[in-house]
Amino acid sequence: MAKIDDIDKKILAFLHEDAFLSNKEMASRLGMSATPIHERIKRMEKEGVITGYRAMINPAKLGKTLTVFCDISLKEHAADYLKQFEQDVMQLVEVQECYCVSGHSDFLLKIVVADMDEYREFILHKLASIKNIGNAQSHFVMNEVENEHFMPWISNSLKI
Secondary structure (H helix, E strand, C coil), X not given: CCCCXXXXXXXXXXXXXXXXXXXXXXXXXXXXXXXXXXXXHHHHXXXXXXCCCCCCCCHHHHCCCEEEEEEEEECXXXXXXXXXXXXXXXXXXXXXXXXECXXXXXXXEEEEECXXXXXXXXXXXXXXXXXXXXXXEEEECCCCCXXXXXXXXXXXXXXX
């Protein structure tokens, strides 16, 4: 586990809220110079605390209005089968996220498509082509309450 102090937490909170915030602006808010901010960010990137920067995209604005969570149970559970499923499913562009989970299923997929017709085509022609799937159960999102990769314990660091 990386050593993160209060200043690092504040930097993470700033970046979490606005990845475009300059080192100079963060330094100003923290009463520091930009160089140590830059060095801390580079260290956290190197240590894997910061894993990347990306734009949050609204799928509905691109015509992708149906989100589905799909529970997948596999027939066989040997390590090779699990690894092969992970590799196969991540080749499908409709799959936004894939989690290996405990409980009644083996994997939970987040799938984003335009509509029910596109989802049906996805199930019949793409997901069904993956070997070793024993069962798939779909859960259709009716209303998105929260969809943000936001970590409250990071944003609370601004209040330290």
